Amino acid sequence: MSFNPKLCRNESEVESKLIVQYLLPALGYDPSKWHQEVALGSIRLDFLAMLSPVFPSINDSSPKTCVVMEAKHPKQNLNFHVRRLKRYLTKLQVMYGVLTNGKDFRIYELVSDEIDLVFQCEGSEITDKIKKISDIIGRNKLAGLVVKSIPLTALTAPIDIKSPIFENSTLPIPESLQAGIMKTIAIYHNKGGVGKTTTTINLAAAISRKGFRVLIIDLDSQANTTYAAGLMKFDTEEEDNLKDSNVYNIIFYPKSNYIHDVALKGSFTYPEVDVIPAHINLIWQENSLIDQESSKFQLVKKLQLVKDDYDVVLIDTPPSLNLYARIALIACDYLIIPSDLKPFANEGLRNVRNFIEQIDDFRSFTNRSSIKILGVLPSKILTNANYIKATLPKQEKIIEDRYGFPVFETRIFQREDLSRAIDNFVIESDRQIPDPKSIFDFKPDSMSAAEFEELANEVLEKIGLRS
Known part of the structure; x- marks a missing residue:
């Protein structure tokens, strides 16, 4: 299976045709290991890919081996969205973030309180470079990293993950991120x-x-x-x-x-x-x-x-x-x-x-x-x-x-x-x-x-x- 960026005419198609249909399966994440439209207080993620349905302990200060994936409209300049991705990764302490509009594909890594661009290619190159992408954020790659986890039942203030696949799943988040008002x-x-x-x-x-x-x-x-x-x-x-x-x-x-x-x-x-x-x-x-x-x-x-x-x-x-x-x-x-x-x-x-x-x-x-x-x-x-x-x-x-x-x-x-x-x-x-x-x-x-x-x-x- 390959990816054709010409098929992505809007943000929704970047999500469905690149991330859901091609990228997540190619990286080894089955439907039980990723969630779409994740709401964590004021933070709203397009996608969150994890090694298991358990989110690493929020008390662990080390980066969590998860991948945040953000999809944008093909006409959007990704440079305008890097700052927001940085906020997501640093606030949630997630190790990797993907930013793409179908034409431009980037992977950022959390390093202390900053994020570094560790991979970038054009949308037309994603299929040819999928092995290199997998070597960075593939499930098998991340599975080799040690993480500390806590069972969902032990969470004191879980926040619902709004996902079409796992509507009852939950993730813990810091109190400072929890629900705001209009x-x-x-x-x-x-x-x-x-x-x-x-x-x-x-x-x-x-x-x-x-x-x-x-x-x-x-x-x-x-x-x-x-x-x-x-x-x-x-x-x-x-x-x-x-x-x-x-x-x-x-x-x-x-x-x-x-x-x-x-x-x-x-x-x-x-x-x-x-x-x-x-x-x-x-x-x-x-x-x-x-x-x-x-x-x-x-x-x-x-x-x-x-x-x-x-x-x-x-x-x-x-x-x-x-x-x-x-x-x-x-x-x-x-x-x-x-x-x-x-x-x-x-x-x-x-x-x-x-x-x-x-x-x-x-x-x-x-x-x-x-x-x-x-x-x-x-x-x-x-x-x-x-x-x-x-x-x-x-x-x-x-x-x-x-x-x-x-x-x-x-x-x-x-x-x-x-x-x-x-x-x-x-x-x-x-x-x-x-x-x-x-x-x-x-x-x-x-x-x-x-x-x-x-x-x-x-x-x-x-x-x-x-x-």
Whole structure:
């Protein structure tokens, strides 16, 4: 049996045709020795191959003779996923990791707190080099290594392995990795044009690519995020399929129009992300909500009903201090403040600070804890080398010293690729159809994609989803 990378057109086919049908059998792992879609708290593995159904003792500090296998879409650049694989191997103390998109095949080995690339070949070379691959991660090779194991019945806090083959199997994991809860993040600044939509869309795509379930909620009547998510593909008012089902319905109707009733699948990224759309009518509909006191809490209540369905919720907000902004900040757990660090954006941070204090006072009466501020995100930053070296660090320090906000380490620079991705379109007959994409789907090898990958890593670590 051989492997043909041309048969892999998506991530699912990389999993089935390369890993399941070819690689695992060729390496000597029968179906009782590997598991698919393994969930270990915040860590989610595509595949875990072991010598037996028993996971080595978590108290043993030596690397465990297992193999983590991660499959990516053939168009994905594997360089963007090495950091995540490193986290998996170091946190679980697993000896080997495989990273592949069908076209590129890599094996990494855990060495202390780092991982080393010990083998790499093209997908077309896998069949010819399978013996060399087996000499590194084959079952017979790993069986020669001594490991300490404990019976599954001795585990004090086992975590289910979600596997189509062994649904009742369990693995132990450290307490720090165990189940998290849905995290809701508002993306807010009261000044427009600072990159809220760009941040929302591309951060959602980056987090989704890491295996987390993501929901976007657009609370801005400008509906820029709704457009960027690929949900506005109509030309006329008669074709408008959003006016009667959008975020207003969730806020206005207490006993109907729940999240799953209104959510649509955004076409801007793969894997797909659920999106609650906004609409231009939110402008005049705000008056009817102001008179309805319960409208401030409807989003909180309806999000609570789907807390087991999503890992991360991102709320895009209007650049104002209006009711929709209040609803977003009442509902969120965390706050990201994008800013281009220019004078008006900086001065607006005083308004943001005062607004947060007002919302926190209100939250205290409803037994909700204060908003956790993740930081000001430098966004739409100039790429001029002298500016980056001399001026940018001073501007970031002003944010901390003068306004009292932490600043993200990640910086999102102003690059043409980001605007081109959102402005992407296709031609059908004589029509120009909007076809916006995330930066990962538009130009995955770009600097902007790398920046948003770093942002996702930083955000997930701050909210406790990167153990």
